[in-house]
Amino acid sequence: xxxxxxxxxxxxxxYHKQHGYLVGLGRLLAGWLTLLAGLMVMAFITKTSExxxxxxxxxxxxxxxxxxxxxxxxxxxxxxxxxxxxxAARTSLIVGTGELALDLADKLARQKNEPLIGLVAAHxxxxxxNDLYPILGNLAHLRDLIAxxxxxxxYIALPLVEAEQIESLYIDLLDSSVDVIWIPDLQSLILLNHxxxxxEGLPAIHLNESPLTSYPTAALSKAMMDRSVALAAIFLLxxxxxxxxxxxxxxxxxxxxxxxxxHGWNGKIIKVWKFRSMRVHDDQEVKQASRDxxxxxxxxxxxxxxxxxxxxxxxxxxxxxxxxxGPRPHAIAHNDYYTGKIDAYMARHRIKPGITGLxxxxxxxxxxxxxxKMEKRVExxxxxxxxxxxxxxxxxxxxxxxxxxxxxxx
Numbered sequence: 001x002x003x004x005x006x007x008x009x010x011x012x013x014x015y016h017k018q019h020g021y022l023v024g025l026g027r028l029l030a031g032w033l034t035l036l037a038g039l040m041v042m043a044f045i046t047k048t049s050e051x052x053x054x055x056x057x058x059x060x061x062x063x064x065x066x067x068x069x070x071x072x073x074x075x076x077x078x079x080x081x082x083x084x085x086x087x088a089a090r091t092s093l094i095v096g097t098g099e100l101a102l103d104l105a106d107k108l109a110r111q112k113n114e115p116l117i118g119l120v121a122a123h124x125x126x127x128x129x130n131d132l133y134p135i136l137g138n139l140a141h142l143r144d145l146i147a148x149x150x151x152x153x154x155y156i157a158l159p160l161v162e163a164e165q166i167e168s169l170y171i172d173l174l175d176s177s178v179d180v181i182w183i184p185d186l187q188s189l190i191l192l193n194h195x196x197x198x199x200e201g202l203p204a205i206h207l208n209e210s211p212l213t214s215y216p217t218a219a220l221s222k223a224m225m226d227r228s229v230a231l232a233a234i235f236l237l238x239x240x241x242x243x244x245x246x247x248x249x250x251x252x253x254x255x256x257x258x259x260x261x262x263h264g265w266n267g268k269i270i271k272v273w274k275f276r277s278m279r280v281h282d283d284q285e286v287k288q289a290s291r292d293x294x295x296x297x298x299x300x301x302x303x304x305x306x307x308x309x310x311x312x313x314x315x316x317x318x319x320x321x322x323x324x325x326g327p328r329p330h331a332i333a334h335n336d337y338y339t340g341k342i343d344a345y346m347a348r349h350r351i352k353p354g355i356t357g358l359x360x361x362x363x364x365x366x367x368x369x370x371x372x373k374m375e376k377r378v379e380x381x382x383x384x385x386x387x388x389x390x391x392x393x394x395x396x397x398x399x400x401x402x403x404x405x406x407x408x409x410x
Contacts, residue, residue, distance in 0.1 A: 001035065001039060004035050004038055004039065005031075005035055008031045008032075008034045008035040008038065009028075009031040009035075011031070011034070012027045012028075012030045012031035012034065013027060014027045014028050014031045015075075015079070021072075021073065021076055024072060024076055025069055025072060028065075028068060028069065028072055029065060032061075032064065032065050032068065036061055090114045090115075090152045090153055091114065091115045091116075091117055091149055091150060091151050091152055091153070092108065092114045092115065092116050092117065092151065092152070092153040092154070092155060093116075093117050093118065093119075093120060093136075093145060093146070093149070093151045093153075093154050093155070094116070094118075094119045094120065094133075094154075094155045094157055095119075095120045095122060095139070095142070095154065095155065095156045095157065095158065095169065096119065096120075096121075096122060096155075096156065096157035096158045096159075097119050097120075097121050097122070097135055098157075098158070098159050099187065100157045100158070100159060100183065100185050100187055101119055101155075101157040101158075102132075102133070103187070104155060104157045104183055105119065105132070105133045114153060116133065117134075117136070117145075117149045117151065118133055118134040118135060118136045119133050119134070119135045119136065120135070120136060120137060120138060120139065120141070120142055120145065121135060121137070121138040121139070122138070122139060122158055122162055122165055123138060123139075123162075139165075139169070142173075143176070146176060146178055151178055152177075152178060152179060153178065153179045153181065154173065154178050154179065154180050154181070155181050155182075155183055156169060156170075156180065156181070156182045156183065157183040157185070158185065159185045160185045166182060170182075184205065186205075186207070189207060190343060190344045190347070190382070191207055191208070191386070192207070192208045192209065192210075192344070192347050192350060192382065192385060192386065193206075193208075193209050193210065193211045193214060193350070193385055193386055193388070194206055194207055194208070194209070194386075195209065195214065208347070208350075209350075210265075210266070210350040210351060210385075211350075211351060211385060211388045212265070212350075212351055212352070218389070218390065221390055222323065222390060222393065223320065223323075225324070225390065225393070226317045226320075226322075226323050226324050227317065227318055227320070229317075229324060229397075230314045230315075230317040230318045230324065231318055233314050234314050234315070234318065237311060237314075240308070240311070241311060241312075244275055244303065244308055244311070245275070247299050248275050248276055248277075248299060248300075248303075250299075251297045251298065251299035251300070252279050252280070252297050253280065254276055254279070254280035255276060256275065256276060257273050257274070257275065257276060257312055258273070258274045258275070258276040258277070258278075259271045259272070259273055259274075260272055260274075260331060261331075261332055262329035262330060262331060262332060262353070263329060263330070263332060263335055263346075263349050263353075264321055264322070264329065264349070264352065264353055265349065265350075265351065265352045265353070266349060266350065267346065267349050269332070270316070270321045270322070270329070270353075271321075272313060272316060272322070272329055272353075273312035273313055273315055273316055274309050274310060274312055274313065275303055275308065275309040275311065275312060276300070276309075277296055277297060277299070277300025277301075277303050277304050277309045278295040278296050278297065278300055279295055279297055306404060307404050310355055313355045314355070316355075317355065321352075322352055322353050322354060322355065323351075323352040323353065323354045323355075323393075324354060324355055324356070324393065324397060325354040325355070325356055325357060325384075325392075325393040325396045325397060326351050326352050326353050326354025326357055326384070327348040327349070327351065327353055327354065327357050327359070327381035327384065327385075328353060328354065328356075328357055328359065328360060328377075329353035338371075338374055338378075341371060342371065342374060342375050342378055344378070344382060345378055347382060347385075348378055348381040348382060348385070350385055351384075351385050351388065356396060356397070356400040357380075357381065357384060357396065358380045358381065358383060358384040358392075358396060359376075359377040359380035359381055359384075360400070360403065361396055361399045361400055361402075361403050362380055363403075364376055364377045364380060365403070
């Protein structure tokens with residue numbers, strides 16, 4: 001049990017310093033149950049489970065967790081105080097006076113993890129004024145500043161145009177008793193699901209990566225949730241789907257379903273299904289529906305207002321072409337129009353398109369008649385990709401019904 005507790009508790013991050021008390025207790029319980037499960041499996045494989053009393057095992061499991069929970073509070077407080085003591089002695093200094101350095105200083109000040117002494121300019125020009133953080137000098141004074149203020153951590157936060165100084169500065173500080181941390185200047189780039197990793201000993205910064213490829217296990221969980229929930233929804237909503245199909249067929253001549261080619265994951269062309277809400281027409285130009293659009297039938301107006309016309313996309317999700325949650329797919333003609341007019345517009349296709357999404361529950365539904373509205377929708381789509389998780393999908397699904405009667409839907 002002692003040997004097994006090390007990998008079990010490490011896997012659950014039981015004693016991670018960033019966890020609060022309640023979160024830590026939850027992880028402690030998860031680690032304890034994982035450990036007990038592993039021991040039970042071992043006893044089953046070795047055919048020794050009958051040697052242990054069931055009553056003793058249950059009592060030991062409950063008492064063992066209770067004892068650990070009681071010890072967790074003082075250990076948690078002791079570790080927290082020790083960490084704060086170490087952080088208080090870890091004075092820091094930032095090389096740089098630009099926007100990146102000031103942003104880093106703000107974040108360090110909010111965390112209150114280590115005392116920030118000030119900033120150091122990377123050039124000999126007249127020092128800029130700063131009301132929040134003192135600028136103590138330039139690189140010529142750096143060694144004196146490190147010794148005078150007993151600096152233990154030095155952050156290099158220089159813009160890319162001054163990147164050539166980073167190597168010489170790092171080599172110059174190798175013989176100093178100070179931790180040197182480089183903060184790459186990536187603020188000017190549009191990052192997508194960015195992360196840092198190592199490839200055979202080489203540090204790698206992932207600037208643009210689809211969450212479906214970077215987290216394959218979580219992506220599999222998302223796909224399983226999409227298909228299982230879509231199948232259950234189709235079964236439960238089958239009377240509504242059948243009634244809507246009949247209403248659409250009787251409303252005007254034409255097919256029940258409207259199928260349109262749109263871009264899916266990684267730009268792949270897919271056919272998105274909807275209940276037909278317009279009269280059959282032969283417009284050469286793909287136009288978004290607008291308020292009081294004469295092409296929309298009376299039944300279609302109701303379907304669009306209630307978003308019932310989107311329900312056939314549950315079959316798209318069941319086929320794996322779409323997801324329940326993700327950026328809404330736009331017509332190919334609209335994508336061609338906005339590409340080049342909005343930065344990183346096509347990056348929204350780095351994840352499967354969804355029936356609903358973060359932009360939709362945030363009020364950006366319906367017609368996007370201006371570039372500004374589409375820019376905001378794209379911004380929220382990229383924010384969804386950068387912060388994607390199954391829990392975020394669940395929250396969006398829960399909030400979606402409360403946004404179905406938005407005034408922007410027509």
